[in-house]
Amino acid sequence: MSDAATDHADHGHPVHPTGIMRWLTTTNHKDIGTMYLWFALIMLFSAGTMALLIRAELFHPGLQLMRPDFFNQLTTMHGLIMIFGAIMPAFTGFANWQIPLMLGAPDMAFPRMNNWSFWLLPVAGVMLLGSFWLPGGAVAGGWTMYPPLFIQGGVSYDLTILAIHIMGLSSIMGSINIITTILNMRAPGLTLMKMPLFCWTWLITAYLLIATMPVLAGAVTMLLTDRNFGTHFFNAAGGGDPVMFQHIFWFFGHPEVYILILPAFGIVSQIIPTFARKPLFGYASMVYATASIAILSFIVWAHHMFAVGLPVAAQLFFMFSTMLIAVPTGVKVFNWVATMWKGSLTFETPMLFAIAFVCLFTIGGFSGLVLAMAPVDIQLQDTYYVVAHFHYVLVSGALFAIFAGIYFWLPKWTGHMYNETLGKIHFWFSVVGMNIVFFPMHFLGLAGMPRRIPDYALQFTQFNQIASVGAYIFGFSQLIFVAVVLKAIRGGAKAPDRVWEGAEGLEWTVPSPAPYHTFETAPVVK
Amino acid sequence: MADGKSTTLTKLIVVAIGMFGFGFAMVPFYYKICAVTGINSGDEQSLVKNTQVDKSRWVTIEFDANTNEDLPWKFTPEQRSLKVHPGQLVQVEYDVANTSKHAIVGQAIPSYGPARAGAFFRKIECFCFTPQKLAAGERRRMPVLFVLDPALDKDLHTVTLSYTFFNTDTKAQTAALRKTGVHG
Structure with missing residues (x-):
């Protein structure tokens, strides 16, 4: 398959489809990566709009704008779409663009399967979003799909289960592609322990996906048969x-x-060394820490369930195993800080987002440690403290790393430098807005405000109003991001091959914008 | 190169299918863990745990049925005695008939012989739990479901379960007492 793609390149294939058919039939990793990223952006704005509706309702206590049932639909779909529609496809988009470029491979291992992995996603996305217009509306049982609610609802529940199946299949196929590419298509001399850390983190992520997505598929299949x-x-x-x-x-x-x-760890581990102009501190320990986190992640699941009535021995086991994860995660944070230590730092937008990632993700990690304590968790279960925790790790963690990665590689993809001033404005609005939304939620949670409820007691009003104002600042400032991306696609200063002074790796040896076909003959890595 | 890729592909597909199966394997695994560790047993009756049948000995249970004299009912056990192992689930039935011309509510009160055996009768279902109302001339079969606790004293080889039906109408009771002169 990859041979065929190479042939096209050599002679500018005459029947290369154009227009919509180019995108429907493409097997090119760069095209597919681009489509993943656009899809993720559209889903980010869909689910972000839902979040803004939620925050609008929560601006005042009492019910103002919507029925409680619709509020529940919004929280449920916001979670499902952000996770399965925005964050995961965005990272897969990065993988498609960057992994072949970083490894010196001409394309992904199975380009046709790659096409399928992507085109399943819009189908699932349409099913999820379309379910808002079905009788009874979209699913409202929470993104975690717990029974009994999920075995009681209407037709949109069946449709959502089917969408989860489709997205799971897409993820599994994408992961198979990534693992096979990394294991079999590295340039000569590029051993596993010389790979860029982004490839390492994606290799481990892909193994996690292959091991767990089928389990989710099994669980929702059981819901479906029930x-x-x-x-x-x-x-x-x-x-x-x-x-x-x-x-x-x-x-x-x-x-x-x-x-x-x-x-996200992988992206940040590419960016921080570039702008510190130093190699990543503790490369091997980063690899082992990532692997340890992945292995530990299989034995901590019941810390999400401390309130279901686990025996004390099980609570202790899951509490301590969860806390153990702080060790490899701490190794990573210290390594990033040590990479910056005494580096020749400059603060372009990708670096700003990466530094914000390190600081704010660490806050999310610490609130995770608080929640890991079983007796504390009994108090905080299903409160806004949990909402604050997972938005610190997913917004200022995963999403900020995605922004950092986009700014970092956008010149390589488009051939144009983005507008640095606009990028910095986007950064500052995002980082300030994000903290205004989510920091007060810690206090709301500690004071006992439950999540997933459209109404609240009067004493929670001020913090909720602060959070809602922050949400609108954060939400609308993402339009700046879209403007920056569109401007960079249309034009701008010509980007050199090596876009950033401190950038290392094979992707910076190809021209900017990266040609449609790269590394038809594998480069040799010393 | 192509061989390497298809080998990796095959392995990964096998892992994915295996993990799909693992999701379903968690179902019996979950119930097994719950059973072995004894957690999540809130849905089971604590009685069930006591029914470890002691097959080393037999105990004869005699069934006795009486009616108080102010209650015009006929009340007899289906069988007079039964040999059981302690711990075994036992069901016996009693036959009761209202021979009078009007409806009466009666309540059965159990007693045991010897009295210390009473603590070892673990009744799951019994007509003596609630008052029974019989219409004029009505006849009914009523069950008792019980387990004789295996902790029953080893020297007891024969125990008696005796029921007496009383009329719940207090006026009828007083009338009967006056008639016999017990009340002085």
């Missing part, structure tokens, strides 16, 4: 157990949160 085919996996009236769903779901769900953050 709903339609008379099984009783989770239906207590038929001898099933709804708590069992939580075990199966979180066996997928906890590795999933590392699927959402490990590629």
Whole structure:
């Protein structure tokens, strides 16, 4: 398959499709990466709009704008779409663009499967978003899909389960492609331990996806058969157990949160050495720390379930194993800081986002440690403290790393430098806005405000109003990001091959913009 | 190169399919862990745990049925005695008939012989739990479901379960007492 793609390149194939057919039939990793990223951006804005509606309702106590049921639909779909539609496809987009470039490979291992992995996603996205217009509206049972709610709802629940199946299949195919590419298509001399860290984190992420996505598929299949085919996996009236769903779901769900953050670690580990003009501190320890986090992620799932009535021994086990994850994560944070230590730092937009990532992700990590304590978690379970925690790791963690990566590689992809001033404005609005939204949520949670409820007690009003104002600042400042990207695609200063002074790696040896076909003959790495 | 890729592909597909199966394997695994560790057993009756049948000995249970004299009912056990192992689930039935011309509510009160055996009768279902109302001339079969606790004293080889039905209408009771002159 890759041979065929090479032939096209050599002679400028005469029947190369144009227009919509170019994108529908493309097997080129750069085209597919671009489509993944655009899809993620559209989903980011869809789910972001839902978040702004949620914050609008929560500006005042009482019910102003919507019925509680619609509020629940918004929180559920915001979570599902942000995770499966925005963050994961964005990282897969990076993988498609960068992994072949970083490895000196001409394309991904299975280009046609790559095309399928992408084109399944818009199908699932349309199904999810379209379910808002079905009788009964979209799913409202929470993104975690717990029974009994998820075995009781209407037709949109079946449709959502199907969409999860499709997105899972897409992720599995994408992961197979990434692992096979990394294991088999590295340039001669590029050993595993010389790979850029982004490739390492994606290799481990892809293994996590292959190990856990099928488990999620199994869990939602059981929901589907409980709903339609008379099984009783989770239906207590038929001898099933709804708590069992939580075990199966979180066996997928906890590795999933590392699927959402490990590629972010990889991006930041490319950016910080570039702008510190020093090699990454502790490369090998970074690799081992990533692997340790991945392995540990399989034995901590029940810390999401401290309140279901686990025996004390199990609570202790899951509490301590969860806290153990702070060790490899701490190794990473210290390595990033040590990389910057005494470096020749400059603060272009990618570096700003990367530094914000290190600081704010660490705050999210610490609130995670607080929640890891079983007795504390009993208090904080399902409060806004949890919401604050996972938005610090997913917004200022995963999403900021995505912004950092886009600014970092955009000149390589488009051939034009982005507008640095606008980029910095986007950064400062984002980082300030993000903290205004989510920092007060810690206090709301500690004071006992429950999540997923459209109304709240009067004493929570001020913090909710601060959070809502921050949400609108953060949300609308993302339009600056779109402007920066569109301007860079249309034109701008010509980007050199090596866009950044301190940039290392094979992707900077190809011209900017990266030609349609690269590394048809593999480069040799010394 | 192509061989390397297809080998990796095959391995990864096998892993993915295996993990799909693993999701389903978690179902029996979950119930097994719960059973072995004894957690999540809130749905089971604590009685069930006590029914470890002691097959080393037999105990004869005698069934006795009486009616108080102010209650015009006929009340007899289906069988007079039964040999069981302690811990075994036992169901016996009683036959009761209202021979009078009007509806009466009766309540059965159990007693045991010897009295210390009473602590070892673990009743799951019994007509003596609630008052029973019989219409005029009505006849009914009523069950008792119980387990004889295996902790029953080893020297007891024969125990008696005796029921007496009383009329719950206090006026009828007082009338009967006056008639016999017990009340002085």
